[in-house]
Amino acid sequence: MFDPMQGARAVRIERSAAAAWPAGRTEAAAGWLLRHTPGVARRRSNSALPPAPDRHPERSLDVVEAFYRAAGLPVTVQVGPAEQHRELDAALAARGYRREAPTLVLTAATADVIAATDPVLSLTVEGVPSAAWLAAHQSLNGPGDTSALARQVLARVPAPAAFVRAEVEERDAAIGMVVADGEWAGVFCMATSPEHRRRGLALAVLGAAARWAAGRDCAELYLQVEKANIAARELYSRVGFAHSHHYHYRVLGGAVS
Structure with missing residues (x-):
């Protein structure tokens, strides 16, 4: 019900x-x-x-x-x-x-995600989508409409926001974006390169997003994941995300x- x-x-x-x-x-x-x-x-x-x-x-x-x-x-x-x-x-x-x-739209207490992830000092967290983050977004998602997306959407994401990037051996490995809105923060653009999956990088990006959100007094996180993406759903559940709607x-x- x-x-x-x-x-x-x-x-x-x-x-x-x-x-x-x-x-x-x-x-x-x-x-x-x-x-x-x-x-x-x-x-x-x-x-x-x-x-x-x-x-x-x-x-x-x-x-x-x-x-x-x-x-x-x-x-x-x-x-x-x-x-x-x-x-x-x-x-x-x-x-x-x-x-x-x-x-599916999943939610989690920010504190629960922080408790389930380890801080990773080597991640880059920026307040705007830098050229490096946008390049990583394009490399991890393919060309498609990424140039228009950067110009029409990502450059206009409302502050406060954070753009998280992980590199492995100076190569883009994983990214994410988090946007604060009152007590909520939304997590978007989660992507990991195929060769770096199952190495904890997505969890590290989630943890960085949660720690940033906590610093903006966001008690809850939400994210969206297609129902068919079982691997992502399992990963998110490991750090406390559960079904909202x-x-x-x-x-x-x-x-x-």
Whole structure:
């Protein structure tokens, strides 16, 4: 049972995550947050967040569809928290929207993550996405839309934020980003090079993120992980992350990455 207190926390996290990952263009309409980021081909950057269920978002889908069609994009809705939007999800399915990328949102007490990880002095923690961090992000994620992402999203991440980077033998090995928002801090952009996996680097990055968050009085951490990513889910559970809620996307039209 998804109780009201848990539901309020989930909504708070979703809005915090939207602010931490800025879109190039946003528009508020009928309670929806409509997001579009030119040049960035990612669902998170080009999708609509619904208003509360009691505002019946399923009745204002024409506004959402008009926005994305005008932008020449597939109409994409982030159905989250999914536990609160069953009616919306059913309405989208009835209109032919396909379901994509089921994602879990996990939370942990900052203190628990710190207790479960060791401080690593060799990590680099910076307040802005430096050229070195952006290069590491590109090398660990592939070319794709990383240049546009750096320009349109990462350069505009709201402060306070920290960009964590680990090197092994002067080569980029792992990165992460953490953004503080009141009592919460969101962890994003976790990536580890294939040759350095299972060596504790991701845990070290998480630990550095948690210690930074504690210094900003953030008592809780959240992160998002696709449901199919079992290895990442197991790693996060080792340091205290547990299920909060989930979301998925509904897409009408061409594919979005």
